Amino acid sequence: MQAIPVSGVRRGFGQTARRDRWWTTPALIFVGFSLFIVYATWAAFQNAHYTFGPYLSPFYSPEIFGASSHAWFGSKPDWWPELLPFSPALIILPFPGLFRFTCYYYRGAYYKSFWADPPACSVGEPRKGYRGEHSFPLILQNVHRYFMWVAILFIALLAWDVWLAMWFTDPMTGQVQFGMGVGTLVLAVNVVLLVCYTWGCHVLRHVVGGRLNEVSKSPVCDFAYECVSSLNGRHQLFAWCSLFSVMSSDLYVRLCSMGVIADLRIF
Numbered sequence: 001m002q003a004i005p006v007s008g009v010r011r012g013f014g015q016t017a018r019r020d021r022w023w024t025t026p027a028l029i030f031v032g033f034s035l036f037i038v039y040a041t042w043a044a045f046q047n048a049h050y051t052f053g054p055y056l057s058p059f060y061s062p063e064i065f066g067a068s069s070h071a072w073f074g075s076k077p078d079w080w081p082e083l084l085p086f087s088p089a090l091i092i093l094p095f096p097g098l099f100r101f102t103c104y105y106y107r108g109a110y111y112k113s114f115w116a117d118p119p120a121c122s123v124g125e126p127r128k129g130y131r132g133e134h135s136f137p138l139i140l141q142n143v144h145r146y147f148m149w150v151a152i153l154f155i156a157l158l159a160w161d162v163w164l165a166m167w168f169t170d171p172m173t174g175q176v177q178f179g180m181g182v183g184t185l186v187l188a189v190n191v192v193l194l195v196c197y198t199w200g201c202h203v204l205r206h207v208v209g210g211r212l213n214e215v216s217k218s219p220v221c222d223f224a225y226e227c228v229s230s231l232n233g234r235h236q237l238f239a240w241c242s243l244f245s246v247m248s249s250d251l252y253v254r255l256c257s258m259g260v261i262a263d264l265r266i267f
Helices: 024-046 088-092 094-101 104-113 138-164 182-198 202-210 219-232 235-258
Strands: 167-169 176-178
Touching: 024 088, 024 104, 024 235, 088 094, 094 138, 104 235, 138 182, 138 202, 182 235, 202 219, 219 235
Parallel strands: none
Antiparallel strands: 167 176
């Protein structure tokens, strides 16, 4: 069959031959990301209403320094800069935040929706050259492989918070009793979604089996590779679900703490 030469077509910014509503997805992603960033920033600087009974907001977990009973090492440390407002969330949020910011899926999403690089497939972008991620600053995206391990550690800490969220102090007797509230389920669902998102990471998929030439010759690696691959196939879905479950968990604890809603005890 004779090859047909195809010449590149350079389009101006936003120009395209597409007839569908290609701008819908980038616009929705822009709104979704912006909503989360604004809320998370606001909640992180509040330094209040992040605990309710045994519940601890995932934005503040682990509470290394803080005023609540969940704090590991007491209140505000002496080395904290006086000009910077103190909040336990500011100490820990950069770590899971950088894991998401450098995530392979999120990169493609916010490159399109925030940088228009490009806005969508076959749509003109506002730049003429392509530098890729092999030069500064985008080469720093490679830290994703390291922050994955930190994200896995955070899942273990959040799972421990769910366990603690099952122990309630009786206001009358002061005794600690095992139980479950709606808040317990909210925090548990958040951990499950975070597990599905983090354990479906492309980097983890490579670690457990992608580095092998014949993964089937290692039954353990083969099983782990299949599990991670099944989650990886829904990476986009779990990325969004876990993003908003973290925000919803903080919002639930915050509203309970403020007395806006009441936490229903299941047993």
